[in-house]
Amino acid sequence: MEYNSAKIEDFHDIWVFCEQRSGKLMETDFELVSEGRKLADERKAQLVGVLLGENVKELAKEIGGYGADKVYVIEDPSLKEYSSETYADALCQIVMDKKPEVLLIGASTIGRELAPRCAARLHTGLTADCTHLDIDMNKYLDFLKEASSIDLSTKKFKMEDTNLKMTRPAFGGHMMATITCPRFRPCMSTVRPGVMKKGEYDPAKAEKLVVEEYHAALTDPLVKVVKIVTEEKKGVDLTGAEIVVAVGAGISKDVEKGMALANELAEVLGGGVVAGSRPAVEAGWLDHELQIGQTGKTVRPKIYVALGISGAIQHKAGMQDSETVIAVNSNPSAPIFEAATYGIAGDLFEVVPKMIASIRAAKAAK
């Protein structure tokens, strides 16, 4: 069979689907537009945003400020709230009509529902939840040098490859895979929120933005939305936390300050939960619910920081499956270092403030 999506020479430009909820753009939109700008420059192409909703034209300017050359706005009362059907209809129609080379969509619960539906209809490939994107081969090889254990001297790549190279974690983060979609267009990717760096807002660019209205033919959706409920985030969930900062007997010298440092570190790392070892809980510094170890809770966060915890096996039993373990302890031969990905020997009251500063700086420089 022949597919229009296979005529790849007909497809140009980098597109970003700009998700809005209740008339507000998502933070991910700006991250994707900023990332899309880089890709468009690598490809010497235009960066185009697509905005769906009702009375949302005013939002387009903001997208321009982060680097878009143009924004297509599709307005319709049936696009006011998200519906997989009307949104897929509108997005697929404009994509089939205007033929972008790349289409980026934020990997929100909406993006991850909408994108596959569209990719299926457009007959093209989609890569989920990407954490890194490249077009230029040199840039991709630089990335591999940093992020992989591959010996690049033994590998040969076609340097003229201009496919979007979409990298994502696989198998629960045990592996990384770079995916391409060489035979069909657009190359579609959902991108993990919070990973791409949001650029500077430039009012001059916002002024230069071209806004174009587009009309899509829509039918009534079969899935009816009865009600939308927004909820406050729930209380502390230690077991399911992605980031855990645990304190141990090592903070005894100044408990108040130790707890404050732990809280600050947790926040800088992206909003984590502060918990404790058994001695810390028994000393009454933390609630029993927050004890990690054999007689407490078992956690498997992405980042586990052990501050002043010696690392008895009773403690390790509760955290050894964490993905990345950072340990700070004044005793260089403390057993916690055996369970650590990164160990820092030193007084936590001296180390943690510097660590917070370094992480802040690294995040800002990203």
Add this chain to the structure above:
Amino acid sequence: MKIYVCVKQVPDTSGKVAVKENGVLDRASMKTIINPDDLNAVEAALQIKDQEGCEVIAVTMGPPAAAGMLRELYAMGVDKAVLISGREFGGSDTFATSQVLAGGIHHLGLEKEDIVFCGRQAIDGDTAQVGPQIAEKLNIPQITYAGEVRYENGKVFVKRMMENGYMEVEAETPVLITCIKELNTPRYMTVRGILDCFDKEITVLDYPTLENEPLIDKTTIGLSGSPTTIFQSFTPPVAKGGEMLEGTTQEKCDALAAKLVRKQLI
């Protein structure tokens, strides 16, 4: 009324994940399990069966060994198990996989009053794409991230979870629903179910059986029908285990921050 449940046998990524030197997953050395979200889908289907007395059909695409998983689903209470298997289907990406599953379901017959359940995503790929793509290819509406499901008189009422809350949605059948872990607690197998499941027949759909399905075409299935390809797979450079950072406190902290950036953790 029939309920289809799409299931997948996956390597257990919660245990040790073996990666070969060339960066390719060593599937043979890993234990296989039923994809966890798919068990929630099976439970959702069985709960409607308990209520309505309808037929529950489990459908999987996979190698012949996936029959073992289907037996377990029989022991949980499904009425029919279908294995779509054949070399032609191998190497499918999410697009091609959904094509095959949709083709299989179409072959088995999807009627007005039917429902299709899927897990939200499989733990080996974490893509969450196959469910919506099956819905598109069967031309039926979809509801993803189901946190609550109720069925009444040909209609489903679903709490569709979002990052910061939920939507209450409803739809008439046929509809496809993808299920998340929070939806329910999957039941165990019953003893009698296990004792009987080895005598039950597993329906195998191979390529010749499905060949005349409109969705099944060499250009849409298997490796050759997959729009995406793996350009490069690799493991991150730093192995887990005890790297002591050296230098002054400041240097140690800077080194740590740089490593966290590289691992995309901050």
Add this chain to the structure above:
Amino acid sequence: MILPEKYQLLRKNFRNFAETEFTDELQKKLDIEGGYEAEMYHKMARYGFTGIKIPVEYGGQGGDSLAYVLMIEEFARVCPVLAIYANTPNSLGGGPLVMCGNEEQKKKYLPDIASGKKHIVFALTEPGAGSDAGGTLTTAVADGDDFILNGRKCFVSGAPIADYAIIYAKTDPSAKGSRGISMFIVDLKLPGVTIGKAEAKMGINGYPTSDITLDNVRVSKADLLGPLNDGFRMAMKTLDGGRLGISAQALGLAQGCREEAIRYAKERKQFGKPIAANQGVSFMIADMATEIEAARELIYQTAIAKDANSPDSSMKCAMSKYFASEMANRVAYKAVQIFGGYGYIKDYKVERFYRDARIMSIYEGTSQIQQLVIANTLLR
């Protein structure tokens, strides 16, 4: 023994259930507070565990002794007391009904037992009669359409939560020794039945044990179970199955000890290396594992022999119980030893395993009674 696929899947399901449902919190609560977890019993019933050996036509699952043994083993591996929940209705409680009940009795009682709606227990032991049934003082005297029962049973596992008990009573006062005893299905709500206070036990907490006192309890003749005056022989047959269950319970407990001990011995470091690197520790583990494997083979073979009505299956049941329960005590002892001081602390599971193991060489016939059964069979 390499198990056929069907049994492997049964084991997988039992293990998954136990590891998921028998939480540490629940186990600790049962151990400290005692009592009984009715909800867990009903959960087991839902999946057919409480009726695994009860025939399908009476609402059970129709499983064989090997399936039953695997269930008790896997449950006890995580929590020995919760294994008893699934054991009683299939063993001492439901067993006599399956074996001796007439059609009417089976139809009346078994479906509710299999589905977990009703709980049935086994009451043989008396203050003056344990392994020696000749001392049975409980009497049943025919009176019109009824028997009138008087006496006291003690150490009845599950009595405080039961609906029915299988009661053994002397129906022929002139008969000597174990003769002249009959079985009755007694509804514990009948007038004259008093359930005693739950005993404070060393272990196996969470399944209460107490006395049952019978004061002129009127039991319908329809509830005479099995042949009149031949109840003791039936009791012994029931105990064969019961002993197999206790063997499996001991096996599971030992397996649990072994896993805990190996994990700890690899993690715990002394003198700069894991304690498992010391032969003093590693040889203990080798001994534990060897004994467990031997017990497992014996128990599985016995289960198969019993279902095949092999003539030596009674003796094999006694051998299984004797070997497995003594083995479990040795293994639990070593596990605590490997844990050192921690093994003496209640936060660590081996402490509880150690106490739970102790009853296994005592209940359903002490090791010495098993030796007697074995010797008598051999020297007959």
